[in-house]
Amino acid sequence: MAAIHPTALVDPKAQLDSSVSVGPYAVIGPHVRIGAGTTVGAHCVIEGHTTIGQDNRIFQFASVGAQPQDKKYAGEPTRLEIGDGNTIREFVTINTGTVQDEGLTRIGHDCWIMAYVHIAHDCRLGDHIILANAVQLAGHVHLGDWVFLGGLTGVHQFGRVGAHAMTAFQTRLAQDVPPFVTAGGNPAEAQSINAEGLKRRGFSPERITLIKQMYRLLYRQGLTLHAARQQIDALRGEVAEADADIALMQDFLTSATRGIVR
Template identity: 70%
Template sequence: MHDAPRRLKSATVSFMTQIHPTAVVDPAARLHESVVVGPYSIIGAQVEIGAGTRIGPHCVIEGHTTIGRDNRIWQFCSLGSDPQDKKYAGEPTRLEIGDGNTLREFCTVSTGTVQDEGVTRIGDDNWIMAYVHVAHDCRIGSHTIMANVTTLAGHVRVGDWAILGGLTGVHQFSRVGAHAMAGFASRIAQDVPPFVMVAGNPCEAHGFNQEGLKRRGFGPERILAIKQMYRALYRKGLTLEAARAEIEALRAEHPEAEADITMMLDFLASAGRGIVR
C-alpha cells in the first residue's frame, strides 16, 4: 500500500485506467483515450466522446450521441435516451453536445424526432445545473446558464448567453432569444425577445439585461440602442408592427448596433407563438 502513491505519480495513465472497472462501455463506442468514465456508468454502442471529457458515476449515455471536448458530466445524468414523444417509432435520431459544457447531477437530454430535424443540439460552454431536462429537438446555443430544475419542452430554442432561472418551464416550440434572462420559476409560453428580462406566471417583461450586456463588453452606444428597442416593444403602447418599424428606423441612428437590431428584427419576424409582452 505504501508503494501505490509512487507508482501512480510516475506511471503514464493508460486508456483502460480511465474507465472504472465497474463501468460498462460498449466495444463499438468511440471514446478518446483521455476520456474518464466513472463507476457504474453505461456507454452505448453509438456514442462518440471527445478528448478531455469526464463522465461521472452512474451516468447513462446511449443512442446516436456525440459529445465534444472537455465536457464535465456529473453523476446520474441520462443523455441520448429516446424522446418522450408518443410518435417516436425508433428512428435513428441524434443528440449532439459541443465542447466545454457542464451538466450537473440528474440532467436528462433526449435525442430528436423525425417530426423536426431529428437532432437535439447543445452548443459550447453551457452551464446546466442539476435536474435540468432538455427535451427532443431542442437547440441550445453557447454560453447559456440554466439553473436547477429548468425544463425545456420539445422543439424549444435558446439563444447564446441566455439565462434561465431555477424551476423555469418553457413551453414546446417557444424561443428564448440571445442575452435574454428569465427569473426564478418563470412560465414561458411565448417567445422571449433577445436582451429582454422576464419573470412570473404568466410571464411578463421586466426590463432588459443591461448588467449582463455590460459584462459581455457591450459599449454604451449599443446598450442605448437596445434600451430604445425595449422601449418600442414595451413602453410606448405600440402594436408589434409599429414597434418593428421604429426598431428598423434605429439603424440610421445607431450604426454600431446594426447586428443587434438585425437580430431583434429577425427574431420578431419569426415569432410564431407571439412574444411575451
C-alpha cells in the first residue's frame, strides 16, 4: 500500500504505485495516476486526468491538474502528463489542456519548478528545465530542453523558447527566444548566448564558437532574418558536431510565428 497520511483524501479510483507517499490533507482525484517513488506534500491537490511519472517531488500546497483558466473550456476530459524526476515546489499551479489545442499539457523529465510558478493549459515543457520563482507561462507556451527562465519571467501565450536559452530576472517575453540565446528586459531583448550553460553541458569550445557565429549573424550584422538564415546554413560542415545545433536553430526560425526577440 502507498504511504498515505490518514488525513489525506485519495479517491479509490486513483492509481498510485505502492511506493508513493502522500502527505497530510492532500486531495487526489479519481483520474490521477502516480508512478513509483513520487512524494506528494501536505495540502496538495492533484486532480483532472493527470498522469505523473516516477521519482517526482511535489511540495506542499501545489495545485496540479486543475481545469484550464480558459472561458472556452466546457468540461472536456483534457489531460496533464508529467514525466520523471521533477521537483515541483510550493504553490505551483499546473493546468490541464484544452480541445482548442491537443488537449494536453506536458512536462518532461528532470525539471526544477520553483515556488509560485504557473504553467497554463496546453504548455509543453521539455527536459532539464529550470523555472525560477514566480515564472508565469500563459497558454500554449513551448519550452525546449535545458531552458532556464529567471524569476518573475512572463511568457505570452503561444510563445516559444528554444533549447538551451535563458532569460534574466523579470523578463517579459512577447516574442520567441531562439535556441542558445540569453534574453532580458521589458520588453525582452537578445543579450548574448548562454555560454556558461553550454560549457556546463559539455559543449566543446569549437561548438560554442560556432553558436556565437550564429548569434552574430542573427543579431550583430544588420541582416534580415532571411539573409541571416542563409548565412547560418552556410556554416554547416565547419564543425561537424555543431551541425545538429545549426539544424536546431534553423528548425526553430522556420517555425517561428510570433517573430523572435531582437
